[in-house]
Amino acid sequence: MKKSGYCTIFHIYLIFFLSLLGTVITAASLFYLLITVKTPAGINTRSDWPKTITENFKEYIVLTDGNPQILPEGLELLQENEIGLQIIDHSGNEQFSCQKPDQAHPSYSAPELFKLYQTGTLNGSKTTAFVGTVTDNGNDYAYILYFPMTISKITMYLNGDRFTDGKTIVFFILGMLFSVILISGLIYGFWTTHIMNRLTISIREISSRNYLPVHVNGAYKDLYLSLNTLDSEIKESDRLREQTETMRKEWIANITHDLKTPLSPIKGYAELLQEDGIKTEEQRKQYSQVILKNVSFMESLIHDLKLTYQLDNGMIPLNLQEQNFIRFLKELVIELLNNPEYEQRTIGFESSVETFLFTFDPVLLTRVFQNIILNSFVHGDENTAVTLQISVSDTMLLINVSDNGMGMSEEETHSIFQRYYRGTNTEPKSGGMGLGLAIAKSITELHGGIITVSSTPLIGTSFHIQFPIG
Structure with missing residues (x-):
């Protein structure tokens, strides 16, 4: 037995001993009060x-x-x-x-x-x-x-063969009491020490991730249930940490590739511009457009990183404005469809009201809905269509953004809002760093809203956004 076990037994025995001592002192005090009386002269004497x-x-x-x-x-x-x-x-x-x-x-x-x-x-x-x-x-x-005092007269009849001296039976009772307390204290001490050793081993196994859940009944049932819960939560935390670490490593590899990809054409066309063989203005203009396009792409990647950092640290201010939210979304859809890259796409729009005044940051919410809609286009095919549905209740503004794309598995929907997550069916054409939907979630929550997702493979995906009114 370890030193801590002996200390536990000593502490328990000390508690029993002090309890016994207090009981004996109390009993002796009560007995003294019963067998003594104060005379009118002020002298304490026997009753x-x-x-x-x-x-x-x-x-x-x-x-x-x-x-x-x-x-x-x-x-x-x-x-x-x-x-x-x-x-x-x-x-x-x-x-x-x-x-x-x-x-x-x-x-x-x-x-x-x-x-x-x-x-x-x-x-x-x-x-x-x-x-x-x-x-x-x-x-x-x-x-x-x-x-001039109240004395109770009590007569007792005792076995004269056994009760020859009152002190003998008193000492015998006290001895028995001390023995019972001593033995029970030692037994309880060893039992408690055994339980403490088991708990210590269980905690050590939890820290080393070797713990097996224990199901016991009795006084320590709740404690073991708490240890089982702690073990499951630690294992789940380890799983999430490993998943996040894996995603982080993949993200580092991806961002390295994403940042390197636009650098290659920038460098190549810049070298072409330096050559003496390029004479025409049209060639210079074409090469410059390619360079600017890739620079813009890099700026977008860097902006995403900066915005993620600001959202995580609460460093981005809200520029709240009261606007017609329905008109805001319509203009956002028109702007997307005017982009030559998406002019052949279809975006449906349905609203239960024509006008709804809402206070929000238009720049940030533009980023939210652009990320969601473009995410559907990027991960779908050329026939993927998106539909926006807006409804208003007494307490909530509800926006549903759905598509008829490839859909996602349940595992993917659980991870879709995590940073660096790019999905299992993401192709190189996405060009993103897995930050878009994470940014959308942070901005939505910054406005006091909630964003969730539901999806069915080969059927489509729906993003549900709720903002409280007032």
């Missing part, structure tokens, strides 16, 4: 003090021809402790009294005197009576001492 005083008080009583007298020492004792006295003859009549309570009777019958002897209580009085007897010339006299 049987009235009984002892009563048994010894006969020494202070002197009977002369049937007339009781109290010695001065006895009277002093009564006065110091505020004890009342009443002496009764064999007929039950009072012969002498001193400081007796108002509730005391002037005479007692034998049953009344016996009841007083047993209970010691007087109706309506907080005093306790103790009865003793004294004999003179064959005549019995009873004397009653009234103590």
Whole structure:
């Protein structure tokens, strides 16, 4: 067993020991309060003090021809402790009294005197009576001492063969209690240490990715369930990290290729422009257009990188403007179709309203819808058509951008908005770096919106965008 295990056992045993010690101290304090009483003189003494005083008080009583007298020492004792006295003859009549309570009777019958002897209580009085007897010339006299305190009289009958000394049984009980606490503390300590060792091993296995889920019942069920959940979340995080790392490496390779591709014609046509053989202005213009086209492509790639960095770090300001959102989308579609590269394409437009004022950044949202629409054209064929559907509810502006292209698998739809992801069916003609839809998602969320995608292979893909109204 390791040092930590022994420390755990020691701590648990210490807790048990301190609990036992506290229990014993509490029990001893309660027992002390039960067996002690404070006299009127302010002295703490045993609860049987009235009984002892009563048994010894006969020494202070002197009977002369049937007339009781109290010695001065006895009277002093009564006065110091505020004890009342009443002496009764064999007929039950009072012969002498001193400081007796108002509730005391002037005479007692034998049953009344016996009841007083047993209970010691007087109706309506907080005093306790103790009865003793004294004999003179064959005549019995009873004397009653009234103590200004409440004492409960309890009689117990014990086995004399076994209970010879109260200390023996007390020590025996305490010894048994200590033994039980000690043994149970050690057992619980070893059991808890075993559980802690299992948990330690489980945590170590989770950190080394070798953990196997454990299903247990009992006090530690929730803890093991938490470890199982932690293990599954860590493994999922590892999977996503590996996937992201793979995508990042592929992206680095792709961006290297994408940046190198336009550099080759730029360099080649620049070298041609330097040659003396090029005479005509038309050739120079043609070569310059090729160079500018590739430079524009490189600028677009660099702009995507810059925009991604700004969106991730919250560095891009929103230039919010209130405009007719329906007109904004119509103009965006017209501008795309006026581009010679896409003039033969089809973009349908459907809206439930003609006018809808909405506050947004037109530059950024232009980028969102251009990325989505052009993504459909790039990954589809020449017959791929796109349809925009706009509807407005009480709380939401809903835009659906769908196409009839090749569609995507479920795995692809889960990764489509991740940076650097370019899809499994992407061809070199895409020319992108896998940032377009990631940028679209970030801009949509920057406007408080939500973008999701649904797709069916060989049927088509739909992007669903929601913006809250107000």
